[in-house]
Amino acid sequence: MNITTRAALCAAAATLSLAAAAPALAQGSPLGGTGSDYYLNDSNTGTANIQFSYGERYDDAYVGDWDGNGTDTLMLRRDNTFLVRNSNSTGSADAQFVYGDPGDGVLVGDWDGNGTDTLAVRRGNTFLVKNTVTTGTADVQFVYGDPGDTVLVGNWDGQGGDSLIVRRAGHYFVKNDLTTGVASSDFYFGDPYDAVLTGRWSLDQPGDTLAVRRGNSYYLRGSLTSGPADVVFGYGNPSDTAFAGDWNGDGVDSLGVRRDRTPAPVPPPVGNQPPNPGDDKDCVDFPSQAAAQAYFDMYYPYYGDVARLDGNGDLQACESLR
Ligand SMILES: [Ca+2]
Ligand SMILES: [Ca+2]
Ligand SMILES: [Ca+2]
Ligand SMILES: [Ca+2]
Numbered sequence: 001m002n003i004t005t006r007a008a009l010c011a012a013a014a015t016l017s018l019a020a021a022a023p024a025l026a027q028g029s030p031l032g033g034t035g036s037d038y039y040l041n042d043s044n045t046g047t048a049n050i051q052f053s054y055g056e057r058y059d060d061a062y063v064g065d066w067d068g069n070g071t072d073t074l075m076l077r078r079d080n081t082f083l084v085r086n087s088n089s090t091g092s093a094d095a096q097f098v099y100g101d102p103g104d105g106v107l108v109g110d111w112d113g114n115g116t117d118t119l120a121v122r123r124g125n126t127f128l129v130k131n132t133v134t135t136g137t138a139d140v141q142f143v144y145g146d147p148g149d150t151v152l153v154g155n156w157d158g159q160g161g162d163s164l165i166v167r168r169a170g171h172y173f174v175k176n177d178l179t180t181g182v183a184s185s186d187f188y189f190g191d192p193y194d195a196v197l198t199g200r201w202s203l204d205q206p207g208d209t210l211a212v213r214r215g216n217s218y219y220l221r222g223s224l225t226s227g228p229a230d231v232v233f234g235y236g237n238p239s240d241t242a243f244a245g246d247w248n249g250d251g252v253d254s255l256g257v258r259r260d261r262t263p264a265p266v267p268p269p270v271g272n273q274p275p276n277p278g279d280d281k282d283c284v285d286f287p288s289q290a291a292a293q294a295y296f297d298m299y300y301p302y303y304g305d306v307a308r309l310d311g312n313g314d315l316q317a318c319e320s321l322r
Contacts, residue, residue: 028107028153028162028198030060030077033241035260038074040088041235042247042254050247052090055083057260063245064108064117066095072245072253077106082119082133088247097133109153111140111178113161125149127164129178143180145173154198154208156224165224167196172210174224188226190219199244199253201231208253213242218255273302281307283318292318 034057039048055061060077067086076083076093079102083093100106105122112131120129121138124147128138145151145166152165157176166173166183169192173183190196190212197211201220211220212229215238219229236242241258277299286292296309296317309317 028109028151030062030106031241031243031258033258033260034058035241035258037259037261038088038256039259040245040247040254040256042250048257050088052088054085054090059083061258062106062108063243063256065110065115065246066117068114068116070115070246070249070251072247075108080104097135099130099133099135107151107153109162110155111161111163113155113159122151127178140178142178144175152196152198152210155200156207156209158200158205158207170194172224185224187224189221195242197242197244197255200246200251201253203251211244216240218242274298276303277306279307281309283309283320286318286321289318289321292321 036053036055036057036059038050038052038054040050041048042050054074055076062075062077063072064075065072066075066084069086071088073085073088075085080100081096081098084095084097085091086094099119100121107120107122107127108117109120109129110117111120111129114131118129118131118133120127122128125145126141126143129140129142130136131139144164150167152167152172153162154165155162156165156174159176161178163175163177165175170188170190172187172189174185174187175181176184189210191214194212194214197213197218198208199211200208201211201222205222209221209224211218213219216236217232217234220231220233221227222230235255236257243256243258244253245256246253247256281292281295283292286295292309293316295307296305296315299306300315305317312319
């Protein structure tokens with residue numbers, strides 16, 4: 001992503017005032033967050049230039065190039081069913097398929113470098129890579145890192161296809177092939193709990209690198225080496241779910257955000273709801289209007305005017321007792 005002025009990107013903060021969501025995960029893993037509204041930005045105007053809705057609030061979503069045309073779009077996962085969409089526009093899935101088991105960890109990548117993203121199933125520290133989205137035996141299988149490691153997917157060397165980085169806190173271990181073995185290089189970047197994005201932020205980079213996110217600030221590094229961020233900019237809100245992809249097929253990755261605009265349901269009162277007494281009282285049963293009003297107010301929120309004490313509907317019970 002090319003960065004313009006901070007002022008321009010601060011404009012994005014006003015445009016993208018988004019609801020609370022989880023921190024972003026790296027490309028290759030589910031985006032995280034909730035919501036079905038997506039706002040993508042593939043230029044430097046500071047404003048999302050693509051907006052659409054896809055799927056349902058709690059769907060897992062992945063970014064990838066499913067049809068190999070150079071642009072990244074979304075795919076949703078529901079258990080072990082995957083719903084592919086090949087355009088960044090509102091609509092239903094273009095294709096769907098079943099893959100793996102419902103509990104499998106799934107990573108997305110262009111493992112063979114043919115331009116099309118497919119899936120890999122992760123079981124512990126074993127990765128089972130398929131270069132087509134058909135169920136069946138893995139094309140490549142290898143072991144990398146430890147079962148609890150966080151892994152990132154990217155084409156780190158810009159050669160061939162995607163491979164993995166294992167992340168341990170702020171320490172990253174780069175592997176450039178899909179074989180069991182040790183890392184080819186390692187580096188440090190950011191803090192142990194930073195949310196990380198991966199992408200090719202400029203055409204000057206041979207391959208993908210990292211960005212860390214803190215609140216609504218993004219720290220981009222142009223190489224897989226230890227050192228400070230090369231570019232820092234602000235974008236959106238701290239509560240956004242952010243992710244990266246090449247939305248317009250120009251070879252440069254930029255940001256998108258997922259928005260949850262569905263209001264949280266109001267929970268019913270818990271523990272103190274009185275049972276419905278039914279119409280068992282008349283105004284003459286109360287010693288005063290205040291006593292009738294207290295009775296009315298106790299049940300009205302749950303059952304309405306069950307004893308029919310408010311004949312004129314003004315929420316004042318038994319006005320005749322005044
Ligand atoms: Ca595509
Ligand atoms: Ca591929
Ligand atoms: Ca590679
Ligand atoms: Ca792009």
